[in-house]
Amino acid sequence: xxxxxxxxxxxxxxxxxxxxxxxxxxxxxxxxxxxxxxxxxxxxxxxxxxxxxxxxxxxxxxxxxxxxxxxxxxxxxxxxxxxxxxxxxxxxxxxxxxxxxxxxxxxxxxxxxxxxxxxxxxxxxxxxxxxxxxxxxxxxxxxxxxxxxxxxxxxxxxxxxxxxxxxxxxxxxxxxxxxxxxxxxxxxxxxxxxxxxxxxxxxxxxxxxxxxxxxxxxxxxxxxxxxxxxxxxxxxxxxxxxxxxxxxxxx
Amino acid sequence: xxxxxxxxxxxxxxxxxxxxxxxxxxxxxxxxxxxxxxxxxxxxxxxxxxxxxxxxxxxxxxxxxxxxxxxxxxxxxxxxxxxxxxxxxxxxxxxxxxxxxxxxxxxxxxxxxxxxxxxxxxxxxxxxxxxxxxxxxxxxxxxxxxxxxxxxxxxxxxxxxxxxxxxxxxxxxxxxxxxxxxxxxxxxxxxxxxxxxxxxxxxxxxxxxxxxxxxxxxxxxxxxxxxxxxxxxxxxxxxxxxxxxxxxxxx
DNA sequence: AATTTTCATTTGTCATACATATTAATGTCT
DNA sequence: AGACATTAATATGTATGACAAATGAAAATT
Numbered sequence: 001x002x003x004x005x006x007x008x009x010x011x012x013x014x015x016x017x018x019x020x021x022x023x024x025x026x027x028x029x030x031x032x033x034x035x036x037x038x039x040x041x042x043x044x045x046x047x048x049x050x051x052x053x054x055x056x057x058x059x060x061x062x063x064x065x066x067x068x069x070x071x072x073x074x075x076x077x078x079x080x081x082x083x084x085x086x087x088x089x090x091x092x093x094x095x096x097x098x099x100x101x102x103x104x105x106x107x108x109x110x111x112x113x114x115x116x117x118x119x120x121x122x123x124x125x126x127x128x129x130x131x132x133x134x135x136x137x138x139x140x141x142x143x144x145x146x147x148x149x150x151x152x153x154x155x156x157x158x159x160x161x162x163x164x165x166x167x168x169x170x171x172x173x174x175x176x177x178x179x180x181x182x183x184x185x186x187x188x189x190x191x192x193x194x195x196x197x198x199x200x201x202x203x204x205x206x207x208x209x210x211x212x213x214x215x216x217x218x219x220x221x222x223x224x225x226x227x228x229x230x231x232x233x234x235x236x237x238x239x240x241x242x243x244x245x246x247x248x249x250x251x
Numbered sequence: 252x253x254x255x256x257x258x259x260x261x262x263x264x265x266x267x268x269x270x271x272x273x274x275x276x277x278x279x280x281x282x283x284x285x286x287x288x289x290x291x292x293x294x295x296x297x298x299x300x301x302x303x304x305x306x307x308x309x310x311x312x313x314x315x316x317x318x319x320x321x322x323x324x325x326x327x328x329x330x331x332x333x334x335x336x337x338x339x340x341x342x343x344x345x346x347x348x349x350x351x352x353x354x355x356x357x358x359x360x361x362x363x364x365x366x367x368x369x370x371x372x373x374x375x376x377x378x379x380x381x382x383x384x385x386x387x388x389x390x391x392x393x394x395x396x397x398x399x400x401x402x403x404x405x406x407x408x409x410x411x412x413x414x415x416x417x418x419x420x421x422x423x424x425x426x427x428x429x430x431x432x433x434x435x436x437x438x439x440x441x442x443x444x445x446x447x448x449x450x451x452x453x454x455x456x457x458x459x460x461x462x463x464x465x466x467x468x469x470x471x472x473x474x475x476x477x478x479x480x481x482x483x484x485x486x487x488x489x490x491x492x493x494x495x496x497x498x499x500x501x502x
Numbered sequence: 503a504a505t506t507t508t509c510a511t512t513t514g515t516c517a518t519a520c521a522t523a524t525t526a527a528t529g530t531c532t
Numbered sequence: 533a534g535a536c537a538t539t540a541a542t543a544t545g546t547a548t549g550a551c552a553a554a555t556g557a558a559a560a561t562t
Contacts, residue, residue: 010545012307024341030349036512047547049300052513056263056304057311061342068513069555079345087312087342090275092423094314094330098281101420108371109420116367120359169352169360172343173428177420261514287543298516303544319544320524 003044011046012053019054023063023076034064034074062087081168085175092180103184103232110177111225114158115218117174121164122214132160133206140199143192150195151185157202164209185228188235197227254295262297263304270305274314274327285315285325313338332419336426343431354435354483361428362476365409366469368425372415373465383411384457391450394443401446402436408453415460439486448478 001022003014022028035043040051055074058064062083064074096106136157140150155178162174190198201224208216252273254265273279286294291302306325309315313334315325347357387408391401406429413425441449452475459467 012545013310016311020341024345026348038512049303049548050546052300053304053307053545056307059264060267060308060311061338063345066513067555068553070509070511071556072512072554074513079342079349081346081350084342084346088339090271091312091330091335091338094275095332095335095423096420097277098330099332099419105418106420109418109424112367112371112416112418112421113364113424116363120363165363167356167360167363168350169347169357169428170363172346173360173364173424177424263514289543300517301515304514317544318524319522321542322525323523323543325544 001043005045010053011044011050012057015040015044015046015051015054016057019058020061020063028076030076030078032076034076036073081172085172088172088176089179092176093183096180097183103236104229106181106184107225107229107232110181111221111228113174113177114162115221117162117165117167117170118217118221119214120167120170121161122209122212122217124166125161125164125209125212126166129160129164130206130210133157133202133209136160137199137202137206140195140202147188147190148186150190151182154185154198155179155182161205161209184232188231190231194231198224201227252294261304262295262301263308266291266295266297266302266305267308270309271312271314279327281327281329283327285327287324332423336423339423339427340430343427344434347431348434354487355480357432357435358476358480358483361432362472362479364425364428365413366472368413368416368418368421369468369472370465371418371421372412373460373463373468375417376412376415376460376463377417380411380415381457381461384408384453384460387411388450388453388457391446391453398439398441399437401441402433405436405449406430406433412456412460435483439482441482445482449475452478 001018003011003018005011007014019028019034028034034040034055037048037051037055040054041048044051055064055066058074059066062077062079065077066072066074095101136153139145139153140157145153158178159171159175162178163171165171201220204220205217205224208220252269254262254269256262258265270279270285279285285291285306288299288302288306291305292299295302306315306317309325310317313328313330316328317323317325346352387404390396390404391408396404409429410422410426413429414422416422452471455471456468456475459471
């Protein structure tokens, strides 16, 4: 592992890349201890703060963990689904908000992905996952639920559906898409009537999965997507109308 | 933005989280300049190296970029698809390799996702994307192509298919899944006959998309998935056989 | 033998200094 | 007055040295 002192990039960035490459290539295996910061500083011929900046970069990506004390140090971290998933959600969320992704595009992507695991979910869903879905449907029926809580419950419901496919890789990929939609969904104000309609569709989904009916699951997801987009559109229209009225007032 | 000096977590981690939350919440907008390192050190009541470690954590996630000089500093970075995609691929790749994900599970996830955008791709693919697919098919037919190059071309081909759906969010989500599979695919040795079979299926895909035939595209993807898994299985069997023979030799 | 103490190692944090890049202001010359 | 070189100011990048705090192992004590 060598670095180029004349490169335009920061030394800490170069060191981080070198170590990351070693991990990806398998030269450093899970739970293996890296040399101490002082030793790394010697090896790369830089100061300890520079090494530390590099290590923090890696820690930010959950590639290493550090431990203080005599037998402490930096260790190659086993990347767990949980951590990878959290990072993916943050990234996806920012990607959507910073690039002004339209509701329709995000919604289409989300339901396309969700429909992809519907057939597997119909086949493999466990009683446990069905119970989760029923419980969330019940929660969504409570009239005193806030919009945020309703959205959160919606996410839990759909995660159970996705997890039903029994494929961890699929769950991981989907989680980002479903959860990243939440901020966009939160912009919608759910009226009592719209909640009723969504609960009805969720019930239809749970029933279809209980019956292991893949076709029905797919059909209901299509209905749910259409209804969600319809809702978002009416919210956008109402907002545009308010803006126009306000404009007239000031004029 | 405040931090807790008595927390168990590092100060730099807390500061990074505080700034990240501000970005996610929209309190800091794209291209906005953060206070200088010295000012941040004052605000959080920590030293400059600690602030720097926090900033490097954020830089590792492409949330900020830094610039030297008089008008330099740390700026909130617009997260581009390109960067988010690179990160997602690294994460997915490590996730698969570190958690011993089986080829079948990864393969199933990948094709499920790919089939999700097939109908849209059949409808919206551009001539440009079709041309890319044809070009890659031609490359894959070259007999002197290395296995790595064959795999790389395979990735490009499937990316074109995914991009054909004309949904950037979908492309982003899919790219991670498709590319993360590559190291697993690279373990397969592609014989002349298997390459021929894959090229035939790719041609079938390109033809189906040219004809905007969604059903045919889906059917071919199913065939391709089955064939890929069959190939991987035979490779695994051959490997197991060699291992047994070696065992006998040493015994 | 069990417990306590000491000690060495390592990360976490701080203070300070200097190098370097970049821009803005200043000054100089034509 | 305008073009160009010089200087100053500000910011990040890097280095050095020091101390605090956590932690486990070895040594000393009961």
